[in-house]
Amino acid sequence: MTDGVTAELLSKVSDISAKQWDALNPQGNPFVSHGFLSALEQSGSVGAGTGWSPSPVIIRDAEGVPAAALPAYLKTHSQGEYVFDHHWADAFHRAGGQYYPKLQIAAPFSPVPGPRLLLRDEAMALPILRAAEAVVDQNGLSSAHATFVEQAELALFREAGWLTRVGTQFHWQNRDYADFESFLGALSSRKRKAIRKERAGAQAAVRIQxxxxxxxxxxxxxxxxxxxxxxxxxxxxxxxxxxxxxxxxxxxxxx
Structure with a gap:
């Protein structure tokens, strides 16, 4: 890297302090927080034997302070991503290549759109993505992927030359419903009746706390x-x- 900026591949998120990592996550998104990602490591949910090897990529400024980071993993399968690319892997193998391991930028096991580029400022987007590309090239990996990228970051990936694949999720939207009855009021009479009947049956034998x-x-x-x-x-x-x-x-x- 230039201008006193250096890239580094860590062996786990917990190799960096929570204060430094979370400073790059000012929104406080829980799924890319130091607490969540390090808990995955400490609990053995990722790491040896799981097919998810923590490989976070960071960029440090001239003073050695992290200026950008990617929650990234070396993957030896495509499980736990909720975006399946088995057909890609099969095609790659049929063409004589080795698809795994691949570099996966993600919040593991969490199909929730959110930030994947943890940046001090937007100018660090291109350098951190170039660092990810260097990890792929230097380690002979097939590819790098980023999944469930929030809408605001898609342009940054595209500007860096990354391809976009589009999927479909179904989301329930709270359209300013004051309460559950307000939600039911937006439905047809038939649907309201069916939902009330199902709720009554579900609540009859349980206590909700x-x-x-x-x-x-x-x-x-x-x-x-x-x-x-x-x-x-x-x-x-x-x-x-x-x-x-x-x-x-x-x-x-x-x-």
Whole structure:
């Protein structure tokens, strides 16, 4: 890099201080926060044996202070991304290439659009993306990918010459509904009746309680873990987050 700026490939997010990493995430997006990403590492949800090897890319200024970062991983499969490229991998292999490992810029296991370029200022977008490209070239990787990039950052990737692939997600939008009844009022009579009937049946045998922060105990996480495992089994998948992950974020990210 030039002008006293240097690029560096780290072995994990926790190699950098939380203060320095989160200074590049002023929006406070939880899925790219130091707390979330380091909890994945500490809990074994990413790392050895998972196919997700933490490989964050950072750029330091002349004083050695991080000016940009990418939450990035060397991937030996395409699981846990919620954007599947198995056909690309198959085509690459049929053409005689080796698709894996690839460099994946992502918030692991979280199909939620958000920032993927953690920047002190927008001028650092091109240098950090060029650093990612250098990681690919220097390590003989097939490609680099960034998934669930928030809309505001897409232009920065395009300006750097990255290709855009477009997918579809279905999002529920809160159109200023004051309460649930306001939401129902926007629906047809038939749909309102069906939803009320389903809710009544679901609530008849349960007690709903909202808890947050320090009120969430290990026993609550044990129950949540059972639900999480069940959801994965119903979707013919394997849950990626370990039980320890929930204890860690319950302590470090309880706010």
């Amino acid at each position: 909202q808890i947050a922060g320090a009120d969430i105990t290990p026993e609550h996480w044990d129950a949540f873990w059972i639900f999480y495992q069940d959801t994965g089994a119903r979707k013919w998948g394997t849950p990626y987050l370990t039980r320890a992950f929930f204890d860690i974020i319950g302590d470090s990210m309880r706010d």
